[in-house]
Each structure stands twice: as C-alpha cells, then as structure tokens.
Amino acid sequence: MNKNLLLAPGPTPVPPEALLRMAQPMIHHRTPQFSQTLAETAAMLQELYQTTQPVLMIAGSGTAGMESVVANLIGAGDKALVVRGGKFGERWGEIVEAHGGIAVNLDVEWGQAVDPKAVAARLDEDPDIACVFVQACETSTATEHPIEALAAVVRERDNVLLCVDGITGVGCFPLPMDEWGIDALVCGSQKALQLPPGLATVALSERAWKRAETVQRTGTYYLDLLKERKAQAEQRTTAWTAPVSLIHGLNEVLKRTLDEGLAQTYARQECLARATRAGLEAIGLRLYSSAPSRSVTAAWVPEGVDGAKLVKYLRDEMGVTLAGGQAKLKGKIIRIGHMGYVGPFDIISGLSAVEIALDRLGHDVEFGRGPAAAIAIVREQWPSAA
Amino acid sequence: MNKNLLLAPGPTPVPPEALLRMAQPMIHHRTPQFSQTLAETAAMLQELYQTTQPVLMIAGSGTAGMESVVANLIGAGDKALVVRGGKFGERWGEIVEAHGGIAVNLDVEWGQAVDPKAVAARLDEDPDIACVFVQACETSTATEHPIEALAAVVRERDNVLLCVDGITGVGCFPLPMDEWGIDALVCGSQKALQLPPGLATVALSERAWKRAETVQRTGTYYLDLLKERKAQAEQRTTAWTAPVSLIHGLNEVLKRTLDEGLAQTYARQECLARATRAGLEAIGLRLYSSAPSRSVTAAWVPEGVDGAKLVKYLRDEMGVTLAGGQAKLKGKIIRIGHMGYVGPFDIISGLSAVEIALDRLGHDVEFGRGPAAAIAIVREQWPSAA
Incomplete structure (x- = not known):
C-alpha cells in the first residue's frame, strides 16, 4: 500500500x-x-x-x-x-x-x-x-x-x-x-x-x-x-x-x-539540488562529487551501511526509488534525481525516507535533520507573506 | 465532430x-x-x-x-x-x-x-x-x-x-x-x-x-x-x-x-482481409496485388479519380484515415490496413466511407455494394443461431 x-x-x-x-x-x-x-x-x-x-x-x-x-x-x-x-x-x-x-x-x-x-x-x-x-x-x-x-x-x-x-x-x-x-x-x-x-x-x-x-x-x-x-x-x-x-x-x-519560463525552471531545479545536497549532508552523508550537478545528487552511504541494501529497502519496502552506484561505485553511493516533474515535497519525502531506511538498517539517525535542512532552502520558492 | x-x-x-x-x-x-x-x-x-x-x-x-x-x-x-x-x-x-x-x-x-x-x-x-x-x-x-x-x-x-x-x-x-x-x-x-x-x-x-x-x-x-x-x-x-x-x-x-489464441487471431485477420478485398471489388475497385496480403489491402483508385484527393477527403472531411500509394504509386492506389485492433464493423465503416467519398468526389457509386460484400464474409465470425 x-x-x-x-x-x-x-x-x-x-x-x-x-x-x-x-x-x-x-x-x-x-x-x-x-x-x-x-x-x-x-x-x-x-x-x-x-x-x-x-x-x-x-x-x-x-x-x-x-x-x-x-x-x-x-x-x-x-x-x-x-x-x-x-x-x-x-x-x-x-x-x-x-x-x-x-x-x-x-x-x-x-x-x-x-x-x-x-x-x-x-x-x-x-x-x-x-x-x-x-x-x-x-x-x-x-x-x-x-x-x-x-x-x-x-x-x-x-x-x-x-x-x-x-x-x-x-x-x-x-x-x-x-x-x-x-x-x-x-x-x-x-x-x-x-x-x-x-x-x-x-x-x-x-x-x-x-x-x-x-x-x-x-x-x-x-x-x-x-x-x-x-x-x-x-x-x-x-x-x-x-x-x-x-x-x-x-x-x-x-x-x-x-x-513557466526557462529561467524560472532552472532556478527551481537549482533550488531542489541545493536542498537535496543540504539534506543529505545534514543526515550525515558526504557528497560524492566535487562539482555536484543541478540535476542529480550523489552521496556516499555511511560507513557500515550496504548501499545496495539501502536502495533495495527504500524501493521494495517503502516504494521510494533512488539509484545506487554504477560500475565501481556499486553499493557505495546513492543517487537522487531531482529533474523534471519533481517538487520540493518530493525531495523532503525522499530525505525522510532515507532517514527511516538508514534507521531500519540499524544506522544511528537523528530524525528530521535532512528534511529540516531542505525546508530551510526550498522555502525560498515561496514569497514571504509576513 | x-x-x-x-x-x-x-x-x-x-x-x-x-x-x-x-x-x-x-x-x-x-x-x-x-x-x-x-x-x-x-x-x-x-x-x-x-x-x-x-x-x-x-x-x-x-x-x-x-x-x-x-x-x-x-x-x-x-x-x-x-x-x-x-x-x-x-x-x-x-x-x-x-x-x-x-x-x-x-x-x-x-x-x-x-x-x-x-x-x-x-x-x-x-x-x-x-x-x-x-x-x-x-x-x-x-x-x-x-x-x-x-x-x-x-x-x-x-x-x-x-x-x-x-x-x-x-x-x-x-x-x-x-x-x-x-x-x-x-x-x-x-x-x-x-x-x-x-x-x-x-x-x-x-x-x-x-x-x-x-x-x-x-x-x-x-x-x-x-x-x-x-x-x-x-x-x-x-x-x-x-x-x-x-x-x-x-x-x-x-x-x-x-x-484469443494465435490460430483464432490469424483466422479473424484473414477473414477481415477477404472482406476488405471483396468489399473494394464490389465497389468497383481493382485489387493492386496479385498476391494480396492478409494484413493490408491495396486497390487502384477508379479512373478519373485522384487518389491523393480521395485519401485527403476521407481523412480531413470524414475522419477516416487510410493510406495512399508511396513512391511511384502516389495518387494511384489506396491501402486499407486491417491488422491488430480492427474489427469487422471497422471494415464495413471504412468501405462505406470509401463509397461516400467517391460519390462526393463526383464518381458514380451504387451505395451499399461494398458493405454488402463485406457483411457476407464477416458474418462467418459468428455462429449461426438459427
């Protein structure tokens, strides 16, 4: 379900x-x-x-x-x-x-x-x-x-x-x-x-x-x-x-x-990328790339966690499909796509799912840090009404 | 409409x-x-x-x-x-x-x-x-x-x-x-x-x-x-x-x-092909091929009729898409496909449309001969209940 x-x-x-x-x-x-x-x-x-x-x-x-x-x-x-x-x-x-x-x-x-x-x-x-x-x-x-x-x-x-x-x-x-x-x-x-x-x-x-x-x-x-x-x-x-x-x-x-306009699309996509990076880092995952993309974000899985198991747990138990690493990076990184028809709440949900899956795989997680970091960034997409 | x-x-x-x-x-x-x-x-x-x-x-x-x-x-x-x-x-x-x-x-x-x-x-x-x-x-x-x-x-x-x-x-x-x-x-x-x-x-x-x-x-x-x-x-x-x-x-x-079963599919398709051939011939169109296919039927357009105009009239005025001839057959033949998700009433409709379009293009048509010939064949698809 x-x-x-x-x-x-x-x-x-x-x-x-x-x-x-x-x-x-x-x-x-x-x-x-x-x-x-x-x-x-x-x-x-x-x-x-x-x-x-x-x-x-x-x-x-x-x-x-x-x-x-x-x-x-x-x-x-x-x-x-x-x-x-x-x-x-x-x-x-x-x-x-x-x-x-x-x-x-x-x-x-x-x-x-x-x-x-x-x-x-x-x-x-x-x-x-x-x-x-x-x-x-x-x-x-x-x-x-x-x-x-x-x-x-x-x-x-x-x-x-x-x-x-x-x-x-x-x-x-x-x-x-x-x-x-x-x-x-x-x-x-x-x-x-x-x-x-x-x-x-x-x-x-x-x-x-x-x-x-x-x-x-x-x-x-x-x-x-x-x-x-x-x-x-x-x-x-x-x-x-x-x-x-x-x-x-x-x-x-x-x-x-x-x-929507290309400038607005690109700004929105970049915001999602920054939110994803900040969220993953807040969970304690190190970014893989030194020139991280605005379309997809890769992060090392924490030590002691099997990346393949993490991706499988997210997909089969939670219905959340991320990608793992390819070739020599198999089992070592996760990759989150934030292109196209993906919104801020999808990213927040994805980060929450990573926290839950890490916890369920026995990794120590302080819940909510990933979503909090992402929220602090994606809120830019809405004008202040204060 | x-x-x-x-x-x-x-x-x-x-x-x-x-x-x-x-x-x-x-x-x-x-x-x-x-x-x-x-x-x-x-x-x-x-x-x-x-x-x-x-x-x-x-x-x-x-x-x-x-x-x-x-x-x-x-x-x-x-x-x-x-x-x-x-x-x-x-x-x-x-x-x-x-x-x-x-x-x-x-x-x-x-x-x-x-x-x-x-x-x-x-x-x-x-x-x-x-x-x-x-x-x-x-x-x-x-x-x-x-x-x-x-x-x-x-x-x-x-x-x-x-x-x-x-x-x-x-x-x-x-x-x-x-x-x-x-x-x-x-x-x-x-x-x-x-x-x-x-x-x-x-x-x-x-x-x-x-x-x-x-x-x-x-x-x-x-x-x-x-x-x-x-x-x-x-x-x-x-x-x-x-x-x-x-x-x-x-x-x-x-x-x-x-x-459905392959044998039944093939029998049904062959029946549609025979009905299409008979219908076109009953309208007075000569079949193009001496080894006509069970998937698509081609016929010469009647003398005095522009095949390209016929296809265009059917498509743009009547919503019925057939194909015309390609390369050296452009304007000379029409092709009716009867593969896949096409049923007997689609063929009967197509033949009726050809009669109407020929009439509207000024060609002399005796209405109903095409459908009649097709009906006499496709009725085989239903068992007699008499």
Whole structure:
C-alpha cells in the first residue's frame, strides 16, 4: 500500500497531463495533423535548446542520440578527444570506436569536473582531433562538466567540434547552444523532459552540419541526421515512423516548461539540488562529487551501511526509488534525481525516507535533520507573506 | 465532430486497455518489478514468434529493427540477395549498402510475389551470398512473399540465412520462425502489436547468432544484438534504457492476443482481409496485388479519380484515415490496413466511407455494394443461431 515516489536520475515521474495526452487514440504520422504537432514541438525544442538550428527527434534511447552524433561526425580513422570521468564518458569512447574512430581519452577522476585547460593542452598536442565528446552532467557520478568554458576552448580552434551529452542537462540547467557555441547537443525523453524513455533529441551547429555533409560515415542508416534534417526541418515529417505518442507527450511537457519560463525552471531545479545536497549532508552523508550537478545528487552511504541494501529497502519496502552506484561505485553511493516533474515535497519525502531506511538498517539517525535542512532552502520558492 | 477511424497499414488503433496501462505512473527500468514484466513479455513474444530463441525488444522504429539485423549479420564486402518488389525491399538494399555490404538485387514487379525458384537460381549462381533479405508483407504494395517456400529454398544451403521483415506480418498471419527455419524476424510495435510506434522486436536463429558472433561489423553500437541478447536473455534487463511504457503496453496486448489464441487471431485477420478485398471489388475497385496480403489491402483508385484527393477527403472531411500509394504509386492506389485492433464493423465503416467519398468526389457509386460484400464474409465470425 505504499504510495510510490520515483526519485531516480531517469526515468523521472511523468506529469498526469502528459500521460493522458499520450493515452489519446492513435493518429497517423503522415498527416497534416501530426505534421503540425511535430513542427510546433520542434519550434519549442529550439527554444529549449536556445538554438536557431533544427532540433531533431529520434525514436530511441539517449544512447541512440549519442550514437547519431558520433555516426554523423566521426568517420573511420578520425580522432576524437573523449572526456572520461564516469560510465557515460566511457560510453562516448566506445561509440567512437564502434564507428572506427580513434578515441583519445582524457581521464578525469570520477566525481571531478574536467579542467578546460587540460582539454586545451590535449588539443594543442594533437591538432588531428576533430571532436571533443563530453557530458554536461556525468550521471554516473552526478558531476557537471564546465560546458561554457569547454566551448570557449574549443571555439578558439577552427577544426574542432564540441559534442555534448546533455541527457541529464538540457532542461535542468542552462546550456544555451548557440550562445556558448556547442556543436552537438543530445537529450533524452526520460529526464527533464518528463516523459517515458524512448525518444532522443539532437541538434547540430552550422559547423557540425558542414562536417556531417562530408564525413566518411560507417554503418549508418537509421541514425542518418542529414536524412532526418531534410524530413523534419524541410518536410515537417520524420524519416522513419515517428514515435507519435512520445511526441504528443513532448508537446505537452514543453508547453508547460516554456509557460513557466526557462529561467524560472532552472532556478527551481537549482533550488531542489541545493536542498537535496543540504539534506543529505545534514543526515550525515558526504557528497560524492566535487562539482555536484543541478540535476542529480550523489552521496556516499555511511560507513557500515550496504548501499545496495539501502536502495533495495527504500524501493521494495517503502516504494521510494533512488539509484545506487554504477560500475565501481556499486553499493557505495546513492543517487537522487531531482529533474523534471519533481517538487520540493518530493525531495523532503525522499530525505525522510532515507532517514527511516538508514534507521531500519540499524544506522544511528537523528530524525528530521535532512528534511529540516531542505525546508530551510526550498522555502525560498515561496514569497514571504509576513 | 467526426468519430475518427484509423485504417492505415500502421500505426493501427491502440486498445484502450493498452493506452491505460501505458498511462500508469513511470517506474524505473533497473528494478526487479520491471525485470519481471520484461521477462514475462519476452516469453510471450517467443510464443508469438513461435521460437525458442530470445526475441529482443529495441527502442526504435521498425527500420531500426531492420538495421539491427543487417548490422549484426552483414560485414563490409558481404553479399546479400535483396528481394525488391516495393519500397521496403528497396530499404533492405539501402541498409545493406550503408553497412558496406554488396546488395545483389532480385527485382520483382511491384504487386507480385517473388518466385522462390528465382531466389534458388540466384543463390546457385552466386555461392558468396550470405543472406537473403525479404518482406513477409511488402507494405507499399500490400503483397505477401511466400516465406515458407523461401525458407525451404534457403535451408537447402548451409551458408545462407533468410532474414524476414515481418513488420506487417508477425501477428497478422503465421510465420512460425523455428518450424519454417526463418533466420531473422523483425516486427514493429505499431502494426499487429497494436501499440504506438517506437518499439522494434527482433529474433535470430541459432545459425544467425553464430554468424553474428563472427561477422566484421561496421559502425554498430546501439543496435548490437549480442549485447542486447546478453542483457535481455541472461540478465532480464535491457542494454540501454528500456522504453518502459511501450513494454508495459506490449505486455498487455500480448496477453490479449495469446488469450484469443494465435490460430483464432490469424483466422479473424484473414477473414477481415477477404472482406476488405471483396468489399473494394464490389465497389468497383481493382485489387493492386496479385498476391494480396492478409494484413493490408491495396486497390487502384477508379479512373478519373485522384487518389491523393480521395485519401485527403476521407481523412480531413470524414475522419477516416487510410493510406495512399508511396513512391511511384502516389495518387494511384489506396491501402486499407486491417491488422491488430480492427474489427469487422471497422471494415464495413471504412468501405462505406470509401463509397461516400467517391460519390462526393463526383464518381458514380451504387451505395451499399461494398458493405454488402463485406457483411457476407464477416458474418462467418459468428455462429449461426438459427
């Protein structure tokens, strides 16, 4: 009889309005009716991405979105600098290699942000590098990389592109694509976009499109962005059968987001991040990242507590879904997502649940410290009426 | 105020039970709860495919499913025989070439089924051919290719695999994978599976898996079936973030389908196909295909009628969505889908709508002939109570 609470770094809760919109009867994807929704959604995505370039929608997970960038920008033998500070940085490298590219790895300690100077140095050392691949937020470590500074470094060089996995970034914190000079920006539906998984969105800069037109592609058909740009930006349709329901859901969610306004959304998300950090620290948990993200927060589980057991207890006994650590962090950290359709009381509830679960697992807890710390921060979201 | 009727060859109507199931609150994909649904759904897919091999679920359109087969079975320089009798046959060839394969085209007149003897002759001529690519139903021409006979021809040869696009086949008519010896079978969610677009399903035979393990793949990451098999068949999870909602919907739809029983489903679908053909012919429309499909029916529009206008009138004025012709058949044929969640009265309604639209476009119509012919056939679905 638990009331379920989803506080994972994706999938995130879906607003009832979007669930109901997606539950409407199916319509055909090659109709003026659907074209209008597609075009309207594409225009709102441009506002979200802050770009004049088309933002393309692809049926697939975020990984498909990442691969679409590599497949269209990296040919066999092309060199790419890959910022590897977690599981998703590693994924960029794997995709580059799957497409015959050469991944030059810039390893960053997990939980730390990459130093833009280190990227600049690598680019100076190796003028053959064509693209830099990085995460806006490395979800596995809940760490933000400094995209604005990286873009400044990359844009000093004529022949290098900055490709950003913004899957847990876009819609969570500012990533103004054109203003900063990001060359490729990927997002996935199940994060700040508040939808079920299954839709990726991708935009390329003018420079990146030029490269895409000439690169020697390997094994690319479904993820052909040139074909998708022609279909979506010129013909108001998709190259392949569109994920009709998800695009209807996206239309709904983007209206809500743009109605609130991006600045307000980002401020609200940042406030939730600060509240989550303060709450976890007040419970006595140490933050994992030295550059904590505004979309997801990771903390070490206290000594003597098995992190896997903690996550399992929260989920199976209490109905509260957080994430544990991945790869080498398995059982060592917990991660709380606070993107999209998550409000202050969800965070307070999540912190309360962590206190209860720690207590039930035999850890000494002073109840209420986590919620108290969070309350002191989220109260900013309401004006004083005194 | 039209009540909409979707009779396209995909997407097809989604049952309200599946819409509501997909509208349930989101759950996380890396949980025992989701693993159970995934495993249960995978087992039902095996029943649908009639195979002991795993049937893998991939977030993406049917084209992604087709590409996953090519990407895992065709390496650079590998030869493939492609049966080209329509737009989707051409697509197999394009995908083979995108992956560096050599497409040997066996061109078949549009609207005709391929002759298995012609396939045998080509395989004899060229012993280097590794795979034969064909459609169970070539949706663009509403034509069935003889898969059982093709499988018999291919299985006489040790080193050739039969890869079947069953996107408008699986769930519509029998394609017993193991019994016939199909080596790769693809389906998409928006056809007989009665779901929104965005999910592909793929199974390989034991022979095909062996080939997948050794082939020199080009540019393949997201669609790596070996990785997906390991995740889905061994670890009850997906390699990438699963399209949670669509898999919940699939679970619902497969339960309904298997409850009805495959034999009964196929009989019902065939009855609808016969009723559609008879109805269109009674209206005076000539069938396009000489091997008409059990999932979709195509007919020439009458002389003097603009097919594009007819489809548009039905859709925009009457709320009835059929499909027109693609590529060189644009404006020349109409296609009516009768897969999945489509009942006899939907067909009768569709035929009535065609009569009305033809009349409204100035064509001479004797009202009721189409419905009458369909009624005389679909009445078989109910036992006599006289």
